[in-house]
Amino acid sequence: MSTSTNHQLFPALLRYWRTRRGLSQLELALESDVSARHISFLESGRARPSEEMVLRLFTVMSVPLSDQNQALAAAGFEARFPSPPADALAPEVDQALAQMMAQHEPFPLAVLSVDGVILRQNMGASRLFQAFIASPDAVPDPLDMFSLLSIFASCARSSSIGSRLREASRRVCIASTSTVVTRALAP
Numbered sequence: 527m528s529t530s531t532n533h534q535l536f537p538a539l540l541r542y543w544r545t546r547r548g549l550s551q552l553e554l555a556l557e558s559d560v561s562a563r564h565i566s567f568l569e570s571g572r573a574r575p576s577e578e579m580v581l582r583l584f585t586v587m588s589v590p591l592s593d594q595n596q597a598l599a600a601a602g603f604e605a606r607f608p609s610p611p612a613d614a615l616a617p618e619v620d621q622a623l624a625q626m627m628a629q630h631e632p633f634p635l636a637v638l639s640v641d642g643v644i645l646r647q648n649m650g651a652s653r654l655f656q657a658f659i660a661s662p663d664a665v666p667d668p669l670d671m672f673s674l675l676s677i678f679a680s681c682a683r684s685s686s687i688g689s690r691l692r693e694a695s696r697r698v699c700i701a702s703t704s705t706v707v708t709r710a711l712a713p
Contacts, residue, residue, distance in 0.1 A: 535600040537571045540583065543597075544569075547587045558586040577603045642670045 544554050544565075551569070555562040560579070567573035568583075575583070580601050584594045595605035615623070627635050627648040634651035636644050647655070 534571065536575065536580075536597065537569045539593075539597050539600055540565075541569045543584065543587050543589050543593070549587065554583065554586065558582050575601050577601070581606070643668045644670060 544551070549557070551565040552562045554560075555565045560583070564573060565583075568575055568579075577598065580597050580603065581594065584597050589597070591607040592609060595607055595609065598605055623637055623646065627637075627646065630650065631648055632650045634654045635648045636651045637646040639645055
């Protein structure tokens with residue numbers, strides 16, 4: 527990012543967070559022990575903040591640490607706080623997913639990221655995916671749903687595997703109580 531863009535970004539971030547917190551320039555100045563004039567100069571881009579000033583202002587406004595890192599970068603400084611991995615989940619969410627995956631057995635369940643990468647899968651999903659993958663070396667790492675869909679499509683075109691897939695799905699449907707689904711899959 528160019529320095530001229532950085533000079534425009536920090537004032538915008540400061541103004542955004544100040545207004546989001548419902549503070550006037552004077553209120554922010556009083557809480558952070560800075561003059562209101564300096565806050566005005568920072569927001570207009572007439573003054574450049576020090577690293578300490580960025581941290582002081584954004585801490586007073588109770589801005590999350592990841593956003594404080596963005597403000598530091600916008601002011602031309604290095605990030606100060608560690609960033610969690612993109613696929614990290616809160617412990618409560620992680621525990622809920624583990625329980626859902628266990629309760630869903632023997633049926634397949636996979637947890638996907640936004641870009642389709644499989645983050646977690648239960649044993650049912652593992653068995654299903656392995657049934658279609660003849661050579662694990664040919665599968666991309668990390669495994670994503672788009673690759674799996676192309677593998678499934680190529681397997682369905684193959685007559686012997688496609689017929690086994692249709693037969694397996696028919697058996698699952700016959701075992702279920704839904705006759706509507708069974709009729710839909712019948713030849």
